Amino acid sequence: MTMLAVLILSGVALVFAVLIALANRRLWVWEDPRIDAVSELLPNANCGACGLPGGRAFAEKAVEGLVKPSECTVGTDETHKAIAGFLGVEAGTAVRRVARLQCAGGHDVAGALAEYRGLPTCSAATAVAGGGKGCAWGCLGLADCERVCDFDAITMTATGLPLVDPAKCTACGDCVEACPKGLFTMLPVDTHLLVQCKNLLNGDDALEQCTVACTACGKCVQDAPEGVISVASGVAVVHYNVDTQADQGAVARCPTGAIVWLNGMQFVPEPSLSRSAAA
Amino acid sequence: MRSPGFRHGVHPPEAKELTHRLPIRRMPYPDEIVLPLRQHAGKPATLCVKVGDHVERGDPVGLADGWVSVPIHSSAAGVVTDIGMWPHPDGSMATAVRIAVDRYAAQVPRPRMVPHWEGLSTEEVVRAVQEAGVVGLGGAAFPTHVKLAPPAEFPVHTLIINGAECEPYLTSDHRTMAEYPARVMFGIRVMMHTMQVTRCVVGVERNKPDAIEALRGALPTDLDITILPLTVKYPQGAEKMLIQAVTGVEVPSGKLPVTVGVVVQNVGSVAAIAEVFETGLPLIERIVTVSGHGLLKPANLIVPVGTKLKDLLAYCGGLTPEAAEVIIGGPMMGQAQANLEAPVLKGTTGVVVLQRNDTRLEKVYPCIHCGRCLDACPVFLNPSLLGDLARVNRYDDMTDAHLSDCMLCGSCSYVCPSNIPLSQLFQASKVALRRAAAGAA
Numbered sequence: 001m002t003m004l005a006v007l008i009l010s011g012v013a014l015v016f017a018v019l020i021a022l023a024n025r026r027l028w029v030w031e032d033p034r035i036d037a038v039s040e041l042l043p044n045a046n047c048g049a050c051g052l053p054g055g056r057a058f059a060e061k062a063v064e065g066l067v068k069p070s071e072c073t074v075g076t077d078e079t080h081k082a083i084a085g086f087l088g089v090e091a092g093t094a095v096r097r098v099a100r101l102q103c104a105g106g107h108d109v110a111g112a113l114a115e116y117r118g119l120p121t122c123s124a125a126t127a128v129a130g131g132g133k134g135c136a137w138g139c140l141g142l143a144d145c146e147r148v149c150d151f152d153a154i155t156m157t158a159t160g161l162p163l164v165d166p167a168k169c170t171a172c173g174d175c176v177e178a179c180p181k182g183l184f185t186m187l188p189v190d191t192h193l194l195v196q197c198k199n200l201l202n203g204d205d206a207l208e209q210c211t212v213a214c215t216a217c218g219k220c221v222q223d224a225p226e227g228v229i230s231v232a233s234g235v236a237v238v239h240y241n242v243d244t245q246a247d248q249g250a251v252a253r254c255p256t257g258a259i260v261w262l263n264g265m266q267f268v269p270e271p272s273l274s275r276s277a278a279a
Numbered sequence: 280m281r282s283p284g285f286r287h288g289v290h291p292p293e294a295k296e297l298t299h300r301l302p303i304r305r306m307p308y309p310d311e312i313v314l315p316l317r318q319h320a321g322k323p324a325t326l327c328v329k330v331g332d333h334v335e336r337g338d339p340v341g342l343a344d345g346w347v348s349v350p351i352h353s354s355a356a357g358v359v360t361d362i363g364m365w366p367h368p369d370g371s372m373a374t375a376v377r378i379a380v381d382r383y384a385a386q387v388p389r390p391r392m393v394p395h396w397e398g399l400s401t402e403e404v405v406r407a408v409q410e411a412g413v414v415g416l417g418g419a420a421f422p423t424h425v426k427l428a429p430p431a432e433f434p435v436h437t438l439i440i441n442g443a444e445c446e447p448y449l450t451s452d453h454r455t456m457a458e459y460p461a462r463v464m465f466g467i468r469v470m471m472h473t474m475q476v477t478r479c480v481v482g483v484e485r486n487k488p489d490a491i492e493a494l495r496g497a498l499p500t501d502l503d504i505t506i507l508p509l510t511v512k513y514p515q516g517a518e519k520m521l522i523q524a525v526t527g528v529e530v531p532s533g534k535l536p537v538t539v540g541v542v543v544q545n546v547g548s549v550a551a552i553a554e555v556f557e558t559g560l561p562l563i564e565r566i567v568t569v570s571g572h573g574l575l576k577p578a579n580l581i582v583p584v585g586t587k588l589k590d591l592l593a594y595c596g597g598l599t600p601e602a603a604e605v606i607i608g609g610p611m612m613g614q615a616q617a618n619l620e621a622p623v624l625k626g627t628t629g630v631v632v633l634q635r636n637d638t639r640l641e642k643v644y645p646c647i648h649c650g651r652c653l654d655a656c657p658v659f660l661n662p663s664l665l666g667d668l669a670r671v672n673r674y675d676d677m678t679d680a681h682l683s684d685c686m687l688c689g690s691c692s693y694v695c696p697s698n699i700p701l702s703q704l705f706q707a708s709k710v711a712l713r714r715a716a717a718g719a720a
Contacts (some may be wrong), residue, residue: 058659113617116617119707124700126371128614128615128703129615129617129618130371133617136366177714177715180714198362201364
């Protein structure tokens, strides 16, 4: 009896083994071995910042020469050089970009109209009367962006604003998508001029909600170089396609401090409240 | 005999005794009205006044932009002082027309032609209703004229009038039916004539015996209108639940009621249609229930559209020291308000002020898979599963679990013994899905 079972099973195994062996020959697909090699060299964060579905897809395109190694924003210069050297192509020059928050209205400067109690996420709070913050455009500080960041680049400051560490940010764009108020924007890391406000109200109406709001006074426009800054429907807009390395005068002239001259970190680093609370 | 109803649902405390016996009164005009151009489902109205213009009561300030859109009319005589951003009840800032109400005006509308409905063709009635800016007064504010002209491939056999008013606290439809039964019947007559429908059922929850009696007393002899008392259960007033209760037919997922030959209109909208053909006045005021234990003098009021919440609450005696939350709509599906500068819109069924005790936040515990939410969900979803998916942002899987059928009625949150804010999770997920769809397009 046992013998029979062993024989049957061995026979079945043999048949399948032959089938698999045949299939392996007939259905063999040649794949460029370089794809695996490039894939090894990539950081493989699978963040999608390059616009491709993950590191493997990037490797395929890179081998075909459709993307330059530098387009992987997560990779460092060494990574880019290594891949370029391996494939014998130009690494290309990458403009390093980081996420910047177009809001400076922390708890200390921007008032609340009502206390929001409920699911502690920005996306849920936005659906409830906009989250209760006085400024309908401002950051709610419930850290949806911090949770979504794969690179630990975002920490919440003591006043409830997300602080992006330019050294860690890979411009993957997850926070841009996560923010229900649409406050994040991707800027080259050496861009200094930034309007930290999206409030469309003018003058005192804006100041009533937040002391660092853009009041659309237009002082920044006055003697800035032609076309760098304009005021459009209630908020100052920096035109980054023009040469934005304008002088720091615009920042000095802003009466509220809504427009800033960035160097590295956007806000003063402070001990993270939400992180320590979670730990 | 058991009254007709639907399966599942919940029984929240009704709290209607605060206002259900109070007759409808007119609220005096406030000093200023604010009319956002976005008050209805569909495209917002396009502005047609400028700062400094003098408007009479009933003059348009915004025109309909396309088919699924209606004009906005000034609810008081006055001067346009500003056109700009103003807090909207949905929590955002939206373009609105501010009108300083003329203090000594008689508030008489301009003389206007009252269309004689019997002599009008279907298209002309539909156009008259659109020009009067009539929208669904049950909350969603869907333009009424669109429902009056259903697509030809779906013949409509029954007109259902929604007088369920299942949301706690709210009594505006109740009072409309009890006090203006003749107007409701006239509106039904116009609708049946326009839509060529021979049968009409008015669904009213059993907890409004005086409304049922009043409607029965006003029944015309020449029309097939049935007053149908329904079980008292939330959300009986949801369109698809009401259709199920009245006809026994379930509207398929993702389909409109018209696909099963039914059109549903709210009692308030029917009365608004009647008013268009009685007085020629557009929809510029509505009946609002102002209620809740956080309010000193609850009332059912005729309120000019555009009245700011703070003026409305002040007229109702103001808030008690215990008042904690102001909601537009009812406590189940309503929207909490942060800014009392926001105005009453056409779709504002009620303003409820809850006191601190009502808004106590309970600690949220993990799901114990008791299945009570499944027994509560009126559209037979699995809120427990959907909640788990929402917590880990698996929105695509939520779509597969039929999130789009969820109407955010809040029944699951209401019964959850672990106090999981399910419907809020679903609302956030829906918003995230919409954003993703907009981003992909």
